[in-house]
Amino acid sequence: NAGVTQTPKFQVLKTGQSMTLQCAQDMNHEYMSWYRQDPGMGLRLIHYSVGAGITDQGEVPNGYNVSRSTTEDFPLRLLSAAPSQTSVYFCASSFSRHPIGNTIYFGEGSWLTVV
Amino acid sequence: AQSVTQPDIHITVSEGASLELRCNYSYGATPYLFWYVQSPGQGLQLLLKYFSGDTLVQGIKGFEAEFKRSQSSFNLRKPSVHWSDAAEYFCAVGDETGNQFYFGTGTSLTVIP
Numbered sequence: 239n240a241g242v243t244q245t246p247k248f249q250v251l252k253t254g255q256s257m258t259l260q261c262a263q264d265m266n267h268e269y270m271s272w273y274r275q276d277p278g279m280g281l282r283l284i285h286y287s288v289g290a291g292i293t294d295q296g297e298v299p300n301g302y303n304v305s306r307s308t309t310e311d312f313p314l315r316l317l318s319a320a321p322s323q324t325s326v327y328f329c330a331s332s333f334s335r336h337p338i339g340n341t342i343y344f345g346e347g348s349w350l351t352v353v
Numbered sequence: 354a355q356s357v358t359q360p361d362i363h364i365t366v367s368e369g370a371s372l373e374l375r376c377n378y379s380y381g382a383t384p385y386l387f388w389y390v391q392s393p394g395q396g397l398q399l400l401l402k403y404f405s406g407d408t409l410v411q412g413i414k415g416f417e418a419e420f421k422r423s424q425s426s427f428n429l430r431k432p433s434v435h436w437s438d439a440a441e442y443f444c445a446v447g448d449e450t451g452n453q454f455y456f457g458t459g460t461s462l463t464v465i466p
Contacts, residue, residue, distance in 0.1 A: 283454065
């Protein structure tokens with residue numbers, strides 16, 4: 239049981255490049271989400287999904303795309319990276335579609351630098 | 354809109370001393386409140402949560418938090434801090450849909466011998 243796995247752990251991009259942050263969970267969780275963490279800002283929700291084929295925007299969705307074709311995977315795509323997207327990204331999952339009453343499991347983070 | 358304020362950016366305490374980390378929230382209805390801890394290079398781990406009922410909630414690692422509606426606060430406490438408690442602590446509030454969480458900016462805890 240690996241929990242929530244994020245790849246890559248570190249990435250440097252040039253402005254304008256595209257990339258995908260991968261997130262996978264092996265706990266059969268319905269709810270998955272992506273956060274970014276910036277100094278002095280705490281964690282902010284980018285996108286979330288309550289099940290395969292269902293995604294929705296969070297607090298800061300601009301510049302990011304997501305899809306949920308399977309229960310296990312929830313990739314985050316940066317179509318044209320900008321320096322403002324330099325951040326630490328966390329994927330999280332929870333068993334329930336409404337995770338309030340359930341434990342949320344976080345991945346170990348992906349450090350992204352856009353130059 | 355929901356928001357969470359952690360007024361202390363950084364706190365230093367001696368090992369064995371008591372600890373209180375402050376959290377204030379802004380939310381119209383009964384809030385769902387959480388405290389998470391983040392060790393360096395790691396993801397977040399849930400310490401405790403409050404949904405309803407007893408306003409004093411117990412969590413893991415000897416932490417507790419008290420919900421005070423009149424003060425819109427959910428402060429985290431520990432009677433005796435251990436060196437391993439050094440980490441970043443985040444307070445969070447969940448919205449009524451159960452799908453979105455709003456985090457505070459975090460409090461960094463340093464423990465000195």
